[in-house]
Amino acid sequence: xxTQSPNSGSSPRRTPLYDRHVALGARVIDFGxxxxxxxxxxILEEHKAVRTAVGLFDVSHMGEVEFVGPGALSAxxxxxxxxxxxxxxxxxxxxxxxxxxxxxxxxCIVYREHAERFVIVxxxxxxxxxxxxxxxxxxxxxxxxxxxxxDEIALIAVQGPLAVSLLQRLCxxxxxxxxxxxxxxxxxxxxxxxxxxRTGYTGEDGFELFVQADGAAxxxxxxxxxxxxxxxxxIGLGARDTLRLEACLSLYGNDIDATTHPFxxxxxxxxxxxxxFIGRSALxxxxxxxxxxxxxxxxxxxxxxxxHGYTIYDAETGGSPIGTVTSGSLGPTVxxxxxxxxxxxxxxxxxxxxxxxxRGKRIAAVVVKPPFYRRPAI
Numbered sequence: 530x531x532t533q534s535p536n537s538g539s540s541p542r543r544t545p546l547y548d549r550h551v552a553l554g555a556r557v558i559d560f561g562x563x564x565x566x567x568x569x570x571x572i573l574e575e576h577k578a579v580r581t582a583v584g585l586f587d588v589s590h591m592g593e594v595e596f597v598g599p600g601a602l603s604a605x606x607x608x609x610x611x612x613x614x615x616x617x618x619x620x621x622x623x624x625x626x627x628x629x630x631x632x633x634x635x636x637c638i639v640y641r642e643h644a645e646r647f648v649i650v651x652x653x654x655x656x657x658x659x660x661x662x663x664x665x666x667x668x669x670x671x672x673x674x675x676x677x678x679x680d681e682i683a684l685i686a687v688q689g690p691l692a693v694s695l696l697q698r699l700c701x702x703x704x705x706x707x708x709x710x711x712x713x714x715x716x717x718x719x720x721x722x723x724x725x726x727r728t729g730y731t732g733e734d735g736f737e738l739f740v741q742a743d744g745a746a747x748x749x750x751x752x753x754x755x756x757x758x759x760x761x762x763x764i765g766l767g768a769r770d771t772l773r774l775e776a777c778l779s780l781y782g783n784d785i786d787a788t789t790h791p792f793x794x795x796x797x798x799x800x801x802x803x804x805x806f807i808g809r810s811a812l813x814x815x816x817x818x819x820x821x822x823x824x825x826x827x828x829x830x831x832x833x834x835x836x837h838g839y840t841i842y843d844a845e846t847g848g849s850p851i852g853t854v855t856s857g858s859l860g861p862t863v864x865x866x867x868x869x870x871x872x873x874x875x876x877x878x879x880x881x882x883x884x885x886x887x888r889g890k891r892i893a894a895v896v897v898k899p900p901f902y903r904r905p906a907i
Contacts, residue, residue: 544589545683545745553763560766561654561782563590568765575768576861579731582760583689585752586769588730588737589745592656592679594663596647600672605639605647608666610791610808612801616641621711621728624799625791626662627808631815632787633794635659636779638728640713648678652781666807683745687752688735688764688772690904695756696725696736699748705736719744719751730769732776733904774867775860775902777826783837784824784855784869793820793871795899823877824855826899827885828865833892834858835868835885842884842891843876851876854885863901868894 541564550557555566566587568575578584596604606613611624620641626634635655640648651659660677667675687696693705699718705725708714713726724739740748753761770780777795779785785794792800792815800812829835835857843849857868868885876883879898884891 542590544587545742546587546589546685546749549746549749550587550763555763555765558766561590561652563653565590566763566765568767569763572765572767572771573861575762575764576771578760578762579689579733579764579768579772580862581690582762583687583691583695583735583756584731584762584764584768585749585756586686586688586764587684587749588686589683589742590653591684592651592653592659592677593682593684593739594649594651594660595676595678596649596667596673597676598645598673600670601645601647604667604670604673604675605649606804607806608663609637609639609649610800610806610812611639612804613639613641613647614804618643619712619714621713621726623711625785625796626659627791627806627812628787629808629811631790631808631811633781633785633789633791634662634787636781636785636796640724640726650684655781681742683740683742685738685740685745685749685752686729686731686735687738688729688731688733690734691756691759691761692733692735695752695759695761696738698755699751700725708736719747721748723748730778731772732778732900732902733772770856771858771861774856774858774869775862775900777869777900780856789824789871790815792816793822794824820874822852822871823874824869825872825877825881825896826867826869826901827883827894827896828860828863828867828901829885829892829894830882831892831894833885833887833890834866835870835887835892835894840886841870841872841894842886844882844884844893851883857885860901865901867901872896 541559550566609624700716703716721744729735835854839854841852852872854870860867881896
């Protein structure tokens with residue numbers, strides 16, 4: 530998910546569910562060029578609902594692009610760092626897209642419908658940039674057709690330990706338990722054709738539902754209605770951020786961007802150097818040379834909340850700035866103030882202490898092993 534705004538100075542765009550958010554009393558903000566709900570009630574209560582029951586998110590601001598034709602696989606393979614050659618029909622894979630120098634264009638998920646159709650979900654604020662980047666690199670290829678579907682598709686995330694139970698009520702003809710993590714299946718709910726993908730951005734089990742934009746409001750209403758006894762709540766961006774941070778899931782524009790590369794961002798696992806992709810040569814050199822810094826997870830030891838942009842100081846020298854906080858907040862489930870930030874490799878070891886400048890006060894923090902939160906095994 531991204532925080533960068535692609536259309537500064539213009540009115541924010543609205544998702545197909547905008548009127549629903551207003552009717553539910555949400556506080557709506559301009560987020561990356563979109564009018565999005567930051568919270569409906571309390572961020573803490575919404576966070577708790579996802580961890581203990583089930584929450585509903587409007588993520589229709591995300592972008593969807595498709596690659597169709599005999600050359601679809603080779604086109605996607607050239608664009609992303611992860612290996613999509615081994616995907617089977619109905620499988621998805623998290624990956625990043627890189628510039629030639631190894632910097633990150635975006636992080637995204639690739640979905641394979643079949644051998645000649647792939648869909649990539651990209652971050653909302655990066656849609657225009659990504660579409661231009663993809664088009665540049667597929668232009669002239671006669672065996673693949675590239676199309677931006679972002680305005681046609683709405684995306685609703687159902688997340689939490691009761692997510693399967695909730696969605697099952699609308700899809701009685703499909704055993705959703707059989708859909709594995711990072712797999713998806715075509716289902717029907719309310720006579721609407723839907724892709725139910727077992728993916729998400731919260732650290733919890735759940736699904737992301739791809740539905741035609743004109744059917745989104747009906748699906749949203751039904752999910753809130755049939756899940757009332759399960760404790761379902763609509764969830765805003767505030768809780769979405771605390772949930773993803775506890776799970777140490779990267780936020781584009783904060784934790785990763787064009788100035789960061791996958792290895793220092795703890796995303797080396799999505800880089801497969803055995804296939805040709807944009808940025809491969811640079812990433813090979815970076816891997817050989819080794820990291821000079823690393824995105825470290827830390828918890829605050831003193832009273833203070835780390836925020837994006839705060840300076841990190843060396844505890845040994847007592848005054849030298851060594852890095853910057855990329856994300857930080859209270860972790861409601863873990864009960865601590867937590868954060869992420871780039872620091873020199875030698876200071877990224879678990880147990881290392883440093884200071885975070887929180888509004889002029891240097892507060893002690895300690896590097897911990899990520900993630901901060903891992904959902905209990907089923």
